Amino acid sequence: MALLLRESHLRELLTMRRLIPLMERTLAAFSTGAAVQPLRPVVPVDPHRGFLAVMPAYLVTQEALGLKAVSVYPDNPSRGLPSHLATILLMDAQTGVLLAVMDGRLITEMRTAAVSAAVTAKLAARPPRAVALLGAGVQARSHLEALREVAVPHDVRVWSRTRDGAERFAAETRERLGLHVTVAASPADAVRGADVVCTVTSSRTPVLEGAWLEPGLHINAVGAARPDWQELDVAAVSRSRVFVDARASAVAEAGDLVVPLQAGALTAAHIQAEVGEVFAGLHPGRTAADEITLFESVGLAVEDVATAKLAYEDALARGIGGELSLT
Numbered sequence: 001m002a003l004l005l006r007e008s009h010l011r012e013l014l015t016m017r018r019l020i021p022l023m024e025r026t027l028a029a030f031s032t033g034a035a036v037q038p039l040r041p042v043v044p045v046d047p048h049r050g051f052l053a054v055m056p057a058y059l060v061t062q063e064a065l066g067l068k069a070v071s072v073y074p075d076n077p078s079r080g081l082p083s084h085l086a087t088i089l090l091m092d093a094q095t096g097v098l099l100a101v102m103d104g105r106l107i108t109e110m111r112t113a114a115v116s117a118a119v120t121a122k123l124a125a126r127p128p129r130a131v132a133l134l135g136a137g138v139q140a141r142s143h144l145e146a147l148r149e150v151a152v153p154h155d156v157r158v159w160s161r162t163r164d165g166a167e168r169f170a171a172e173t174r175e176r177l178g179l180h181v182t183v184a185a186s187p188a189d190a191v192r193g194a195d196v197v198c199t200v201t202s203s204r205t206p207v208l209e210g211a212w213l214e215p216g217l218h219i220n221a222v223g224a225a226r227p228d229w230q231e232l233d234v235a236a237v238s239r240s241r242v243f244v245d246a247r248a249s250a251v252a253e254a255g256d257l258v259v260p261l262q263a264g265a266l267t268a269a270h271i272q273a274e275v276g277e278v279f280a281g282l283h284p285g286r287t288a289a290d291e292i293t294l295f296e297s298v299g300l301a302v303e304d305v306a307t308a309k310l311a312y313e314d315a316l317a318r319g320i321g322g323e324l325s326l327t
């Protein structure tokens with residue numbers, strides 16, 4: 001009998017406070033060879049402007065084996081659906097037996113932001129107070145929730161493609177989290193004077209320009225998870241010290257890097273390290289207060305299976321979830 005964990009179960013089980021250190025350990029394990037994770041195959045569904053990706057991994061340190069199937073349909077919000085939908089299968093690493101089938105949408109939402117928060121705590125020049133969000137969707141919300149665990153965001157600025165989207169986000173955040181949130185008229189306005197910028201859009205073309213970056217800034221670039229999608233222009237990447245979640249994935253999947261690499265504007269040597277190397281103490285990370293640091297995130301299967309294993313073990317201990325039999 002496998003365990004069935006719906007999104008409502010996972011909401012009871014997962015907190016940012018626990019996910020942030022888990023992501024730190026997971027990425028350290030990944031970057032020190034304690035994980036098996038191939039590049040994810042991606043099936044484009046061009047007639048419907050979507051794609052399906054399959055993300056398997058084995059994380060040795062946590063004996064976490066499984067896979068996530070994630071479909072990404074950026075136009076879904078206009079249909080009243082999330083742009084990202086996902087399902088995770090968790091297996092017993094010793095026998096391969098199916099342990100659990102669970103929602104992967106909330107795990108994607110939370111683990112991505114938990115990783116950015118862990119990285120921000122490590123790479124930001126100072127405890128961030130002014131936070132700029134470019135994008136006002138699911139990841140914008142979860143990034144703010146996660147950043148609150150590692151910082152005191154007194155001054156949150158949000159910009160989105162539609163003014164309405166940014167206004168809705170600001171009103172909801174003020175009410176839910178009691179934070180001071182203002183809507184910026186342009187990405188440049190949002191970024192001016194910020195300690196941390198999170199780019200969390202589905203944009204295919206740059207929304208953050210190098211000319212706007214101020215010394216000491218830290219950037220979490222989350223949205224450009226396909227090789228032809230860019231959120232940062234080439235100047236923004238060139239001016240930054242670049243950290244990635246996985247080198248192999250970043251140079252194949254992150255448009256912010258793939259486009260300048262293919263154009264010859266950068267070489268792979270511009271990538272300083274994987275953030276897991278920083279978490280493992282193998283790389284110093286930021287070395288001066290005036291550096292601009294950039295974390296380019298594509299999202300890894302190890303983050304999903306680590307979170308799924310944590311949720312599974314807690315669900316068993318707390319008697320949460322349903323039963324599912326395939327026999």
Ligand code: NDP
Nearest residue numbers: 083136137138139160161162165201202203223297298299
């Ligand atoms: P949502 O659909 O919830 O939000 C998307 C946001 O992007 C909205 O603010 C929307 O603006 C904006 N947007 C959409 N199209 C454009 C455009 N052409 N130009 C500028 N802005 C645009 O998505 P999520 O928050 O879930 O995801 C955001 C990004 O992060 C996506 O690219 C997604 O693939 C990526 N992602 C990365 C992960 C990782 O691990 N690195 C994991 C999960 C997601 P408006 O509403 O105003 O139209």
